Structure formats: structure tokens, C-alpha cells
Amino acid sequence: MIEAARYLLSAQRTIRMEAEAVASLEERIGDDFKNACELILKVPGRTVVTGMGKSGHVGGKIAATLASTGTPAFFVHPGEASHGDMGMITADDCVIALSNSGTTPEVLMLVPLLKRLGIPLISMTGAPESPLALASNAHINTGVDVEACPLDLAPTSSTTSTLVMGDALAIALLEARGFTAEDFAFSHPGGALGRKLLLKIDDVMRQGDAIPRVTEDTPLADALLEISAKGLGMTTVTAADGALLGVFTDGDLRRALDEQVDIKATAIGELMTRSPAVAHAGILAAEALRIMEERHISALVVLDEQEQTVGVVNLLALLEAGIA
Structure with a gap:
């Protein structure tokens, strides 16, 4: 001792x-x-x-x-x-x-x-x-x-x-x-800090045909097929001109099932979440993560300057990129 x-x-x-x-x-x-x-x-x-x-x-x-x-x-x-x-x-x-x-x-x-x-x-x-x-x-x-x-x-x-x-x-x-912090990230591109400070949402989001899309008059049954096919646990709901009207998520589906809606006769527009959380193209992926954490959501729709849907990012994509 x-x-x-x-x-x-x-x-x-x-x-x-x-x-x-x-x-x-x-x-x-x-x-x-x-x-x-x-x-x-x-x-x-x-x-x-x-x-x-x-x-x-x-x-x-x-x-x-x-x-x-x-x-x-x-x-x-x-x-x-x-x-x-x-x-x-x-x-x-x-x-x-x-x-x-x-x-x-x-x-x-x-x-x-x-x-x-x-x-x-x-x-x-x-x-x-x-x-x-x-x-x-x-x-x-x-x-x-x-x-x-x-x-x-x-x-x-x-x-x-x-x-x-x-x-x-x-x-x-x-x-x-x-x-600046961004200058620092350029000196450390291989580390976790570099990824957080340099990676943009555009680099990790689903784009083009990989975006789940339905219109508001799509029957719930067909919307579920789109959700299953795209594998993001949600779908965007858009107008004919591409403007975002809302989203339909796993949470919306659970509520619909609790209410015992007719999945073949009920249009997705009656069940979707209107005015969902969105992000704009060009922001940092780390900022997208912050929005998702604050809103307690697992996917985020990305809009361009004309407010058109150009992508969807989910938590899994951010995890795989080393952001989350």
C-alpha cells in the first residue's frame, strides 16, 4: 500500500x-x-x-x-x-x-x-x-x-x-x-468531422425513380405497394405539376389501420400528413439529421428552389454515410 x-x-x-x-x-x-x-x-x-x-x-x-x-x-x-x-x-x-x-x-x-x-x-x-x-x-x-x-x-x-x-x-x-469549421473539414476529409461538415444532403438522398411517389387520389392499397417497392417506409404525395402535397408514413398507416379504413377504397389524400418536414437541396447532411431528430421522423423530403420534390433521405442513409 x-x-x-x-x-x-x-x-x-x-x-x-x-x-x-x-x-x-x-x-x-x-x-x-x-x-x-x-x-x-x-x-x-x-x-x-x-x-x-x-x-x-x-x-x-x-x-x-x-x-x-x-x-x-x-x-x-x-x-x-x-x-x-x-x-x-x-x-x-x-x-x-x-x-x-x-x-x-x-x-x-x-x-x-x-x-x-x-x-x-x-x-x-x-x-x-x-x-x-x-x-x-x-x-x-x-x-x-x-x-x-x-x-x-x-x-x-x-x-x-x-x-x-x-x-x-x-x-x-x-x-x-x-x-472556419468548413475550412477545418477540408483539412480532415477522411474523419468523422470531415464527413459531418462536408457531406451534403444531395450526396445521400434518393433521387429520380428511387423516390416513392403517389398522387392524392391513389388508393391506400396502391400506395402501400409503392412504399414496399421503394423501401423507405414512406411515400411522397405530389400534385400533377410535381409540387409536394404531403407524405404518408408508417405512422400514418398505423393510424389508418386503427380506424379500420378500407385500404382499397380510401384515397391516400385523406390519410396523408400535410405540411411535412422538408429540407432544401444543398444543405449539409448533418443539418438534415438535426431536423429529423427534432421532428422525431425517420425520413425527410428534399425540395429544390422551385419547391419541387428532388429527393428523399432517411436515417439509414445517414447512418451508412457516417453522419448519424
Whole structure:
């Protein structure tokens, strides 16, 4: 039990120390941070992030976050940059260099080359008077008083602080660019978010002959055949010119059977639901799902700009598309 308690105390101490390190960053958001944002926004090229060791791992994540939030970015290993990958960086780019000490040789080796090309240099270090910080066009202080590591050696609090500052930079740039949720989806087309934000109702609805259709004078028996043939559990009821008059659903059928109507003699127009919920072509499939959930229905008629029926979408189609 004593050993188990030590595990818990160690974990709690680590979290507390790193939380304190992150909290101290807020007071450092000032002119240097603003200058860094403006430098990145001004360059016509991309933002190149570099760093060695643990800083390199953090730099890779920062580059990925920047790229997915509207700031084209990628990571370059400083050791590889000295052996050919420097060619990946152009005069139109800017560089964010990470080094807690500000004295990492592999990173400092790149500084004269960046200066010669006139590439703006932004650094994140824990040492404002370090060679890297002093050589930078903008320096962001990510230093910590002590690492969470009890030996004060392993990068822990310092890497967390740098990661958080990178997120702060990415979000500030996102807002400055007016980056939208739809823009984000274009960077993530393969994920669930991309599907929800990009898929239109037109992509999943039944169209043409696949739409169940009857007229209002169609006998209920014939309407049931149309419902069965099209497999959506409902049918649209349309006028001769194609205008939507109503829908007939499983729920309407249950009510009709409860009233013991004559299925051969009763016209569907007497039983249909008038003024049903509809959606218009071009809306997001996720919006169609919201309408269906709010109205507690399992199918939705889609109209065009002339209010003509152009499709029907049901919950199954949205489920298969990964929306529901």
C-alpha cells in the first residue's frame, strides 16, 4: 500500500507542477507573441518548425496543429537540414525554432543560413538571453522554474509549456485568418468531422425513380405497394405539376389501420400528413439529421428552389454515410 500511495503522489505532483508551469505562460503573452503572429501572417510561404530531441517531437505536433488550422506548416529535423533538407526551406517561409536551452548546436547551425536568405526566425526557448533567442526576430519565452522530473533533468514541464504555447499560437492565427469549421473539414476529409461538415444532403438522398411517389387520389392499397417497392417506409404525395402535397408514413398507416379504413377504397389524400418536414437541396447532411431528430421522423423530403420534390433521405442513409 505504501508503494501504491507513492505512485499516486508522484503522479499528482507531476500534474500539479506542469499545470503551474502552463498557468505562468499567460502573463508572457505580449509584444513578442504579437510579433510572432504578424511575422507568420506576412510570409507568403509556409511556417517551418524545427527542434532537436524532445523539442523536435513537440515541434512536429505544433507543425501539424498549425497546418490543420489554416497555417501551412511542416517540420524539418535540424540535423537533416544540415545535410540537404535545408533545400526544403525557401525565402518565402518563416521558421519557428524550439530549444529549451537556446543553445542546441544543430539548431544554431541553421541561423546563419536563415539570416542569409532573409527568412524570419521565431524562437521558443526557456532562456531569453540565449544565442538562439537573441538571433531571433521574435522570441517567445516558454521557460519553467523547474522540471516535473525530480532530477530536474528530463524535459517534462518545459515540453508541456512549449506545446501549450504552440497551441496558443495556432489558435491566435486561426482566429486572425477567419478560419472556419468548413475550412477545418477540408483539412480532415477522411474523419468523422470531415464527413459531418462536408457531406451534403444531395450526396445521400434518393433521387429520380428511387423516390416513392403517389398522387392524392391513389388508393391506400396502391400506395402501400409503392412504399414496399421503394423501401423507405414512406411515400411522397405530389400534385400533377410535381409540387409536394404531403407524405404518408408508417405512422400514418398505423393510424389508418386503427380506424379500420378500407385500404382499397380510401384515397391516400385523406390519410396523408400535410405540411411535412422538408429540407432544401444543398444543405449539409448533418443539418438534415438535426431536423429529423427534432421532428422525431425517420425520413425527410428534399425540395429544390422551385419547391419541387428532388429527393428523399432517411436515417439509414445517414447512418451508412457516417453522419448519424
